[in-house]
Amino acid sequence: MKHLILFDVDGVLFDVSGSYRSVIIRTVEYYLKRILGFKLPRGHIVCGKDIDALKYFGGFNDDWDLTAGLLYYYLDLLDLPSGVLLKRSNDLEVNLHQLSRWKKEFRASAVPERIQTRRLKKFLENIPCRHRGLDAIIRSVGDKAKNLVFYGGKLESTNIVRRIFQEAYLGRKCFRRAYGLTSKFIKSNGAYLKEKPLIPKTVFKKLTEQGHTLGLVTGRPRSELMPTMDRFQMDMYFSVVVPVDVVWKEEKKKYQRTGRKISLTKPNPFSLVYAIQAAKGRFDSVFYVGDQPDDMRAARNVRKRYPKVKAIGYVPDKDRARIQQLKKAGACVVANDARSLFEILS
Numbered sequence: 001m002k003h004l005i006l007f008d009v010d011g012v013l014f015d016v017s018g019s020y021r022s023v024i025i026r027t028v029e030y031y032l033k034r035i036l037g038f039k040l041p042r043g044h045i046v047c048g049k050d051i052d053a054l055k056y057f058g059g060f061n062d063d064w065d066l067t068a069g070l071l072y073y074y075l076d077l078l079d080l081p082s083g084v085l086l087k088r089s090n091d092l093e094v095n096l097h098q099l100s101r102w103k104k105e106f107r108a109s110a111v112p113e114r115i116q117t118r119r120l121k122k123f124l125e126n127i128p129c130r131h132r133g134l135d136a137i138i139r140s141v142g143d144k145a146k147n148l149v150f151y152g153g154k155l156e157s158t159n160i161v162r163r164i165f166q167e168a169y170l171g172r173k174c175f176r177r178a179y180g181l182t183s184k185f186i187k188s189n190g191a192y193l194k195e196k197p198l199i200p201k202t203v204f205k206k207l208t209e210q211g212h213t214l215g216l217v218t219g220r221p222r223s224e225l226m227p228t229m230d231r232f233q234m235d236m237y238f239s240v241v242v243p244v245d246v247v248w249k250e251e252k253k254k255y256q257r258t259g260r261k262i263s264l265t266k267p268n269p270f271s272l273v274y275a276i277q278a279a280k281g282r283f284d285s286v287f288y289v290g291d292q293p294d295d296m297r298a299a300r301n302v303r304k305r306y307p308k309v310k311a312i313g314y315v316p317d318k319d320r321a322r323i324q325q326l327k328k329a330g331a332c333v334v335a336n337d338a339r340s341l342f343e344i345l346s
């Protein structure tokens with residue numbers, strides 16, 4: 001039996017709780033405190049469960065979108081002063097200056113203690129099923145919140161949320177290498193250095209020795225995927241790699257052709273279809289191993305075209321609620337350690 005085994009990366013190959021997940025929290029808090037000037041309570045105002053709630057809601061495969069979504073939601077809860085109208089400029093300094101003029105007013109505004117996960121979940125439950133991802137949040141919040149979140153457009157000027165995120169994730173050196181820019185907000189080492197493998201290399205080695213073809217299908221850009229793969233010397237085991245750049249390219253092409261913006265990120269099956277076609281082989285089964293409900297939904301969506309695809313959940317922290325969520329989203333089976341995952345796949 002020869003299988004094509006495709007893996008999601010974040011939360012499956014690598015533990016990203018100290019990297020992407022902590023950068024989401026750091027970016028939200030930095031933006032509220034340093035950019036908008038709010039006085040925040042002690043401790044974190046966002047926790048992992050809030051991130052899980054948005055991931056479960058769906059359409060948040062992109063952590064930049066998720067960060068912006070949390071900011072929109074949080075700002076919508078606040079009693080903001082009226083009359084704040086901020087125009088987007090092509091100059092980052094002009095944008096920051098506009099925002100800084102409101103800092104005094106914001107500092108005096110009431111700030112809730114922290115995001116209450118239960119309230120966030122209720123907010124999400126009330127959004128109609130046909131809307132998912134950042135669009136759904138934007139539709140549900142008021143203009144004041146929308147106006148204050150500088151997200152979208154260029155990292156050099158208007159996309160302040162993404163700039164903070166990338167600076168925190170990459171650190172000074174890698175940020176400069178990736179974008180040719182000097183870090184403006186975050187001066188510490190890149191959070192990517194805190195990533196750790198969740199599956200030992202020997203598992204991939206044994207699976208390839210058994211004749212299976214391995215691949216990666218991830219929401220990470222190639223520029224953030226390959227350094228980590230190199231660092232842990234895992235790149236040689238994966239003959240198919242589909243980073244999010246491939247998805248962005250196709251979205252752009254579709255936009256140029258139709259004038260419509262559509263999302264092809266998971267749960268859309270596009271990246272899985274792309275990987276299966278790139279693998280160019282005959283396989284007895286195709287597995288997609290993921291840690292999020294959208295991974296399971298993507299595998300389910302691809303089955304209309306490739307019925308052999310099976311969704312495998314991987315929850316190494318053994319979180320019971322997430323195991324249930326993955327099963328509900330279409331997982332055939334959920335492994336909670338590397339050994340049981342190997343047994344399922346081999």
Ligand SMILES: [Mg+2]
Binds near residue numbers: 009012290291292
């Ligand atoms: Mg993941």
